[in-house]
Amino acid sequence: MMIKDQGRPVIEFERVGKRFGETVALDDVTFSVEPGTVVVLLGLSGSGKSTLLRQVNGLQQPTTGTVRVLGEEVSITRGRSLRALRRQIGFVFQNFHLVGPSTVLENVCTGLLGSLFGPRLGLAMYPRSVRRQALEQLDRVGLADRAFQRADTLSGGQQQRVAIARALVQRPKILLADEPVASLDPESSAQVMELIREIGAEDDLTVLCSLHQVELALDFADRIVGLRSGAVVLDRAAVGLSREQAMEIYGSVGAQPETAAEPARPVRVGQPALAG
Numbered sequence: 001m002m003i004k005d006q007g008r009p010v011i012e013f014e015r016v017g018k019r020f021g022e023t024v025a026l027d028d029v030t031f032s033v034e035p036g037t038v039v040v041l042l043g044l045s046g047s048g049k050s051t052l053l054r055q056v057n058g059l060q061q062p063t064t065g066t067v068r069v070l071g072e073e074v075s076i077t078r079g080r081s082l083r084a085l086r087r088q089i090g091f092v093f094q095n096f097h098l099v100g101p102s103t104v105l106e107n108v109c110t111g112l113l114g115s116l117f118g119p120r121l122g123l124a125m126y127p128r129s130v131r132r133q134a135l136e137q138l139d140r141v142g143l144a145d146r147a148f149q150r151a152d153t154l155s156g157g158q159q160q161r162v163a164i165a166r167a168l169v170q171r172p173k174i175l176l177a178d179e180p181v182a183s184l185d186p187e188s189s190a191q192v193m194e195l196i197r198e199i200g201a202e203d204d205l206t207v208l209c210s211l212h213q214v215e216l217a218l219d220f221a222d223r224i225v226g227l228r229s230g231a232v233v234l235d236r237a238a239v240g241l242s243r244e245q246a247m248e249i250y251g252s253v254g255a256q257p258e259t260a261a262e263p264a265r266p267v268r269v270g271q272p273a274l275a276g
């Protein structure tokens with residue numbers, strides 16, 4: 001699929017609202033993501049981060065407003081065009097979503113399933129060219145030597161790197177990451193965010209990543225968009241933004257995480273006491 005307009009933002013949210021019954025998950029969200037930038041969505045649990053990410057690849061449709069991705073309006077894109085659009089979008093999740101008993105290499109190969117016909121069971125079912133591309137991506141994330149190991153024998157940080165390789169093997173233009181380091185210790189979190197940043201720069205990827213850790217957002221984002229109760233309450237370049245300014249998006253909830261609507265995640269060393 002061709003990008004319709006090279007000059008325009010890669011992702012455009014225009015007055016996007018999303019309701020689930022009485023729950024307002026997204027409230028009049030308007031912002032754009034420029035090509036090649038790393039934008040972090042920062043917000044508490046329930047602030048709408050995952051819902052917003054799901055609008056980008058059409059996993060969910062907005063109740064109101066429009067989402068444009070690579071020039072295509074997602075909600076009216078169907079069939080082949082939607083599949084073509086999705087092939088340009090890699091997605092990385094908090095819990096990795098790997099097939100534990102399968103090898104690392106087979107997990108990465110599944111990233112190309114959207115471009116192959118029919119189901120594939122077992123590594124040998126993938127064409128040699130696919131296995132080669134998967135190995136190349138594993139090499140980039142530093143795990144080529146683990147290719148034939150069961151995925152569930154790797155550490156959390158390594159499993160997330162495999163998931164990143166799986167997202168990259170389809171050569172996306174956009175990488176979406178939904179709390180990619182929420183299950184990891186601080187050291188692995190920084191390594192994974194560093195990797196996303198480095199590979200993003202190498203491949204000229206546009207990255208939209210949700211996080212709840214303010215420090216990580218300040219270290220790795222070009223721009224931070226803060227969400228509270230589904231509404232954008234901060235939209236600024238990370239450079240020059242102080243921790244205190246970023247923390248303001250949490251308001252009184254951030255100061256007293258025990259009052260948050262949902263239970264707070266475990267507090268990690270060096271991270272603020274915030275739910276994700």
Ligand SMILES: Nc1ncnc2c1ncn2[C@@H]1O[C@H](COP(=O)(O)OP(=O)(O)OP(=O)(O)O)[C@@H](O)[C@H]1O
Nearest residue numbers: 020023025043044045046047048049050051052276
């Ligand atoms: N499928 C759904 N059905 C009903 N309500 C939903 C659904 N998905 C999300 N919500 C609600 O929408 C709001 C935003 O949820 P969302 O998962 O987008 O937040 P989040 O910031 O990603 O939080 P978390 O980090 O905990 O996933 C919440 O109130 C949530 O309960």
